[in-house]
Amino acid sequence: MSKKRQEHHEEHVDESWLIPYADLLTLLLALFIILFAASQTDQKKYQTIMQSFNSAFTGGIGQFNFSNLIPLTTEPNIDQKKYDQPTNPATPNTSGQQQKQQEQLNSQMAKEQVDLQQLKEKLDKYIAENQLSTQLETKLTEDLLMLTIRDNALFSSGSATVKPEAKQLAGTISGMLAQYPDYRIEVAGHTDNVPIRTAAFETNWDLSAKRALNFMKILLENDKIGPERFRSIGYGEYQPIDTNDTEAGRAKNRRVEVSILRSVKPPQMIDAAAKQP
Structure with missing residues (x-):
């Protein structure tokens, strides 16, 4: 098969x-x-x-x-x-607000420059008329107007009590400050580096702080000045403006500074504003 x-x-x-x-x-x-x-x-x-x-x-x-x-x-x-869309679009409204704020800032800066320049001229005139150029001087900076007063115009050596004859000076200064109520004021005390140790003051820091406070109190006796505008501070021997190796230098370092502070600090001095009538 x-x-x-x-x-x-x-x-x-x-x-x-x-x-x-x-x-x-x-x-x-x-x-x-x-x-x-x-x-x-x-x-x-x-x-x-x-x-x-x-x-x-x-x-x-x-x-x-x-x-x-x-x-x-x-x-x-x-x-x-x-x-x-851009991350931070500059809308016309925002741009307008910024421009308005800048204009307000510039206006405030110009006003402060004029005010402080006028106050400086008043102080300088008072100093010249009273032959106080060896004891008082003024300086205008981008931050403030500073009036520097030698310690012997206000205090006896080693003391923080304001001399009776210095109260007239304080009254004149406070009267000028009252004309410019929109500014904060700092009163600062300074000493030389000669050590001090008394029953009243253990250090120069204590002396400088007490001197600043007492002179500020004299200024505030003028009831036209608001105390909320003021502050006092003591720097002791730690901010000298001259050498401490000579008697003349130490005399310059012993001082009280009255500073009128700008609320707006310009990048540079506004010369044009100072020339305004």
Whole structure:
């Protein structure tokens, strides 16, 4: 009995799914490209990208027709507008407010310069008329107007009690200060470096602080001056303006300073404002 040869046919794998799968990948890729291009506002760049990918897909299975797309407008979407805006846009309103504030600041600086220049001239005139140039002097800076008074014009050696004859000087100064009520005033005491140790004062710091306080109290006897404008401080021997190696230098270092403080500190002196009538 003859055996029939059994023919065995190889089974072929069904690869028909590859075609739609490739189409799907192509469509997804094209979709991502379109989404990317849609986020751009440059129409020419968008058309260039479409043409490039259209050429790449030409002749392939599942070609994507870009001509069916809705043309991209040049108006960015809401999110794009948000990110295209400057971080801190200068609106006209903000700019106007800044300009107004700067004008107010400049006006205040000019007023203070005129006020302090006038006060300096009054003090200088008083000093000249009473021949006090060896005991009093004034200095106008970008921060303040300072009146420096030698200690022997106000106090006896080693004492913080204001001399009776110095009260007239204090009254004149306080009368001038009362004419300018918008300024804070600091009264500072200074000594030389000669050590002091008495029953009243253990250190020069104590002496300088007490002298500043007592002279400030004399100034405040003028009821036209508000005490809230004042403060007193003692620096002891630690802010000399001259050498402590000579008697003349030590005499300069023993002093009381009355400073009229600017509320607005300009970057430089306003010469034009000082020349105003």
